[in-house]
Amino acid sequence: MKAAVDQEKCMGCGLCVDICPVEAIQIVDEKAVVDDSCIECGACIDECPTEAITLQD
Ligand code: SF4
Numbered sequence: 753m754k755a756a757v758d759q760e761k762c763m764g765c766g767l768c769v770d771i772c773p774v775e776a777i778q779i780v781d782e783k784a785v786v787d788d789s790c791i792e793c794g795a796c797i798d799e800c801p802t803e804a805i806t807l808q809d
């Protein structure tokens with residue numbers, strides 16, 4: 753499991769990229785994309801201004 757980005761809510765601001773401690777997020781075509789190195793810390797969820805990121809069970 754890893755953080756999931758709602759592509760409709762993401763505006764590509766990059767705040768999640770900067771806060772991620774393991775550099776798991778990149779901006780691709782102005783949307784955040786999370787790779788498998790995500791450790792589910794939740795930092796990006798709190799940082800996102802549009803609540804685009806969620807962690808699911
Ligand atoms: S949950 Fe943590 S490790 Fe995963 S993408 Fe967000 S900031 Fe990075």
Ligand code: SF4
Binds near residue numbers: 761762
């Ligand atoms: S912080 Fe939210 S809106 Fe900004 S790039 Fe990340 S997921 Fe998208």
